[in-house]
Amino acid sequence: MSRLPARKETRVLIIDDHTLFAESLELALSVEGYDAHRAEERASGTSAAAVLAAAVRMHPRIVLLDLDLGPSGDGARMISPLLAAGAQVVVVTACVDRARWGGCLRHGARQVVSKSRPLNEILSVVRRVSQGLPVIDHAERDRLIRLWFEQRRELEVLAERLRxxxxxxxxxxxxxxxxxxxxxxxxxxxxxxxxxxxxxxxxxxxxxxxxxxxxxxxxxxxxxxxxxxxxxxx
Incomplete structure (x- = not known):
């Protein structure tokens, strides 16, 4: 049976353009014993490609990813490339659009957590991911993904009208x-x-x-x- 990495061996990367929130997460994770880092400052505020390239170079095991990254665009577009690089993605967002949450799960995110939730709840998700444990109920995951599909169908109808x-x-x-x-x-x-x-x-x-x-x-x-x-x- 393979040994799970110790917390000090588990690199957690935070990609979030809200500096205070990212610093708080980094500190809390470091206190918990994780090898926690924020995305490189020089990459923040630049293109999504630059942020992604900097993230991949750090070889994180877990990425805490915001969705709305200001000038860097939609964080959801980074989910698949981060997964391909070997990271597990947890979306931590202020977005309240549940259909958008479903899209993140559909593209491979392990969980979506609201920034309004207590910090301990985010840390709990990181612990469970690092231990290889499930972090979302199957029924809830299916419900959110279904919302995403329904929204996509509705948007396609509207797009057809525009065409x-x-x-x-x-x-x-x-x-x-x-x-x-x-x-x-x-x-x-x-x-x-x-x-x-x-x-x-x-x-x-x-x-x-x-x-x-x-x-x-x-x-x-x-x-x-x-x-x-x-x-x-x-």
């Missing part, structure tokens, strides 16, 4: 997302306001929403961006 827009309608939606009024869009496009109103009406119908605000909200929710070049025909 149904013509080039001109996408251009108008882009203007609306920038806060431009119908009058401003008409002036910029050198068309009448009536023409723009007709285009906006068509956008709302295709997206199945009742207001410009709802259309803009949908586009933002899907992180939609217009094509790099627009057709100028109206």
């Amino acid at each position: 149904s827009l013509t080039n001109r309608e996408r251009e108008v939606l882009d203007h609306l997302m920038q806060g431009h009024t119908v009058r401003e869009i008409a002036v910029t496009s050198v068309v009448s306001e009536a023409t723009v109103r007709t285009q906006v009406k068509s956008i709302l119908a295709k997206l199945e929403v009742s207001s410009q605000l709802a259309a803009v909200g949908m586009a933002h929710a899907l992180q939609w961006r217009p094509p790099s070049s627009h057709a100028v025909a109206v």
Whole structure:
């Protein structure tokens, strides 16, 4: 039977752009006897690739990963590469979107813990992971992953509606997302306001929403961006 690494042999890496929280975790884990480290300061605030490369070089056994890493983007994208590098990932996040939690579990995270939970609870998860013990109930894991799949299906339906827009309608939606009024869009496009109103009406119908605000909200929710070049025909 293989021997489990002692705590002093268990390197735990914390990837979190909230310095105070990361320092608190590092201190608490060090007191517990783990070889705890925060991600390199010079890597924080840079690209996700730089943060990931620095993390992999440290050969951690366990990674405590935040999801919202500021300029470094979505931490969830690091889960698979970290697993491939031999680390076990525990997501520690302020995010309350349970479907997003399910996505992390679907991609291999061992557990997702809210930052609002007591520090001892996070330490308990690290202990269990280091001991090779389960850290989440199967039913809860399945429920969260199911939420993620359901959200993905809903977002795909919305994305399909956005794909149904013509080039001109996408251009108008882009203007609306920038806060431009119908009058401003008409002036910029050198068309009448009536023409723009007709285009906006068509956008709302295709997206199945009742207001410009709802259309803009949908586009933002899907992180939609217009094509790099627009057709100028109206």
